[in-house]
Amino acid sequence: MSNKNTNFSTSRRRLLKGLGMVGLLPAIPTIAANTSGHAGHVIVVGGGFGGATAAKYIKRGNPKIDVTLIEPNSTFYTCPFSNLVLAGERSLDSIGHSYEELKSVFGVNVIHAFAEDIDGVAHKVTLSNGSVLSYDRLLLSPGIDMRWNAIEGYDEAASEKAPHAWKAGNQTLLLRKQLEDMEDGGTFVMSVPADPFRCPPGPYERASLVAHYLKQHKPRSKVLILDSKDNFSKQGLFTSAWKDIYGDMIEWVGVSGDGRVVRVDADKREVETEFGTLHSASALNIIPPQKAGFIADRAGVTNESGWVPVNPNTFESQQVADIYVVGDATLAAPMPKSGFAANTQGKVAAAAIVASLAGITAPDPYWANTCYSLVNPDYGISVAGVYKVEDNQIITVPGSGGLSAADASLEIRQAEAAYAVGWYEAITQDTWGTQY
Amino acid sequence: MISGYLPCTRSTLIKLLSSATLLLAINAQASDLPERQVSLMSSSCANCHGTDGKLAGAIPAIAGRPASVLEAQLLAFKQDLQPNTTVMNRIAKGYTDEELKSLANYFANVKRK
Numbered sequence: 001m002s003n004k005n006t007n008f009s010t011s012r013r014r015l016l017k018g019l020g021m022v023g024l025l026p027a028i029p030t031i032a033a034n035t036s037g038h039a040g041h042v043i044v045v046g047g048g049f050g051g052a053t054a055a056k057y058i059k060r061g062n063p064k065i066d067v068t069l070i071e072p073n074s075t076f077y078t079c080p081f082s083n084l085v086l087a088g089e090r091s092l093d094s095i096g097h098s099y100e101e102l103k104s105v106f107g108v109n110v111i112h113a114f115a116e117d118i119d120g121v122a123h124k125v126t127l128s129n130g131s132v133l134s135y136d137r138l139l140l141s142p143g144i145d146m147r148w149n150a151i152e153g154y155d156e157a158a159s160e161k162a163p164h165a166w167k168a169g170n171q172t173l174l175l176r177k178q179l180e181d182m183e184d185g186g187t188f189v190m191s192v193p194a195d196p197f198r199c200p201p202g203p204y205e206r207a208s209l210v211a212h213y214l215k216q217h218k219p220r221s222k223v224l225i226l227d228s229k230d231n232f233s234k235q236g237l238f239t240s241a242w243k244d245i246y247g248d249m250i251e252w253v254g255v256s257g258d259g260r261v262v263r264v265d266a267d268k269r270e271v272e273t274e275f276g277t278l279h280s281a282s283a284l285n286i287i288p289p290q291k292a293g294f295i296a297d298r299a300g301v302t303n304e305s306g307w308v309p310v311n312p313n314t315f316e317s318q319q320v321a322d323i324y325v326v327g328d329a330t331l332a333a334p335m336p337k338s339g340f341a342a343n344t345q346g347k348v349a350a351a352a353i354v355a356s357l358a359g360i361t362a363p364d365p366y367w368a369n370t371c372y373s374l375v376n377p378d379y380g381i382s383v384a385g386v387y388k389v390e391d392n393q394i395i396t397v398p399g400s401g402g403l404s405a406a407d408a409s410l411e412i413r414q415a416e417a418a419y420a421v422g423w424y425e426a427i428t429q430d431t432w433g434t435q436y
Numbered sequence: 437m438i439s440g441y442l443p444c445t446r447s448t449l450i451k452l453l454s455s456a457t458l459l460l461a462i463n464a465q466a467s468d469l470p471e472r473q474v475s476l477m478s479s480s481c482a483n484c485h486g487t488d489g490k491l492a493g494a495i496p497a498i499a500g501r502p503a504s505v506l507e508a509q510l511l512a513f514k515q516d517l518q519p520n521t522t523v524m525n526r527i528a529k530g531y532t533d534e535e536l537k538s539l540a541n542y543f544a545n546v547k548r549k
Contacts, residue, residue, distance in 0.1 A: 057479065340483050343483055344479070344480050344483065347476060347479040347480070348476065351472065351475075351476045355472075363472045363473045363475075363476045364473060364476075365476070366476055366477040366480060367480060368480035368481075368483070368527060368530065370483070370484065370523055370527070382522070382523055384523050384526040384527055385530070386480075386527060386529075386530020386531065387530075397529070397530040397531075399529045399530075400526060400527065400529040400530030400531075401526050401527075401529075401530065402526050404522070404523075411520075412520065412522060415520075415522050416522050416523070418494045419484070419494055419495055419522060419523070421493075421494055422484065422493045422494030422495035423483065423484050423495065425486075425491065425493050425494075426482065426483060426484050426485055426486045426491050426493070426495060427482075427483045427484070429486050429487065429491055430482040430483060430486060430487045433487070
């Protein structure tokens with residue numbers, strides 16, 4: 001499966017590593033220079049939490065490295081806090097972030113185009129605008145693609161009528177409109193996939209915030225979660241809070257209770273589960289099974305699972321040399337597919353790329369994660385973890401992390417809700433730097 | 437009680453720092469291994485405290501605060517000595533005391549503005 005090449009840059013890296021051991025070279029910038037005469041050219045594909053962070057931290061690590069960020073959209077709408085937009089508690093604008101600071105403060109060259117193809121051997125990226133760019137190192141932060149038709153009847157066209165809203169932006173607004181148009185006494189039906197998928201606690205936060213909206217505006221309505229698994233993230237915290245705050249408004253059906261949706265009729269807003277039960281929805285949200293974003297396939301870095309295996313120390317692809325992959329597209333368990341994790345993976349990969357271009361060893365990796373979920377705007381719960389590499393595997397540092405206390409006071413829940421907002425402001429500042 | 441500076445570990449750190457300056461790199465910041473190490477470790481903190489720990493909001497800024505204060509605070513989180521903690525107790529347990537000291541020193545040396 002491996003097509004690790006032994007091209008010029010790889011052998012040059014080996015040479016530099018050897019020289020680095022001796023430690024006698026005075027003028028490394030010229031030694032480490034690539035063909036363009038600079039400290040190297042890094043192309044980053046994807047301007048979300050992983051890619052934008054990596055672009056910024058590569059420039060912080062060594063401003064002499066040329067960094068080009070390829071991202072089709074001029075504004076990135078975050079999935080974190082998009083459930084607040086859905087519930088009418090925030091505007092879509094408030095979760096939009098531009099690339100101005102990456103350009104003006106950090107000197108990242110941002111190109112708004114799609115990356116359409118990658119030649120890992122020739123080190124070239126082909127863009128939708130027709131240009132072909134060469135790289136010394138490539139970092140992919142491709143996010144997720146939906147597995148269309150994995151559920152019968154659910155393709156891209158159907159997602160206009162039964163939105164996934166699992167990429168924020170127009171999809172969020174489509175689902176918001178269905179919620180607004182819903183009658184009092186209607187049912188909001190959500191289909192949730194089996195693991196692994198983007199943002200494990202996200203569907204349950206969404207159910208919570210939809211219920212928060214319905215409780216105020218359409219109190220006779222219901223939220224029905226049809227799940228393809230029997231256990232979910234923060235399950236005990238969510239179910240206990242749902243009962244306290246929303247009574248029986250939210251109903252969750254696991255896979256053993258016939259929760260797995262196998263067919264969608266988006267026109268009728270109807271779903272069928274594994275054992276033939278039909279459910280009609282006033283508003284229908286299908287979160288389908290997922291895989292790594294398309295460009296990861298084009299680069300040859302995905303495996304049979306549809307996700308990307310990486311070297312845990314650097315997040316370099318296990319399959320193609322000089323391509324690093326971060327974020328939801330990767331196989332990085334026990335780290336979750338979260339924006340926080342993508343950001344810290346972007347920093348680890350950035351440090352590894354800076355070191356690689358300088359011909360020195362990458363620093364040991366460290367990652368952390370905190371995922372806040374809002375049960376309502378004043379009630380927050382979280383799961384956290386600190387991660388390191390042991391025996392070439394990513395592990396949770398023993399004793400670290402875990403869930404908010406089950407018996408925490410309402411004051412603690414309020415504090416966590418406030419910290420969720422503080423977290424959002426900080427991570428978006430750290431990643432894009434434009435909003436706060 | 438919360439321990440303060442330990443001179444022996446501090447001198448170890450200084451030794452590591454000075455030997456590391458012999459390593460190859462592009463600029464001073466990237467040149468010594470322990471600083472690159474601590475810099476990477478500290479970058480996770482930015483996700484809640486802003487880049488370089490400078491963002492003050494619902495979550496406090498940590499940049500430029502005295503190292504001894506930061507270290508004592510981190511150890512108190514780790515040892516569950518800080519009442520009403522939400523998440524920092526769970527995070528601090530992921531680091532050795534030595535790593536927490538390094539993080540405290542790192543953020544103490546960041547200028548707020």
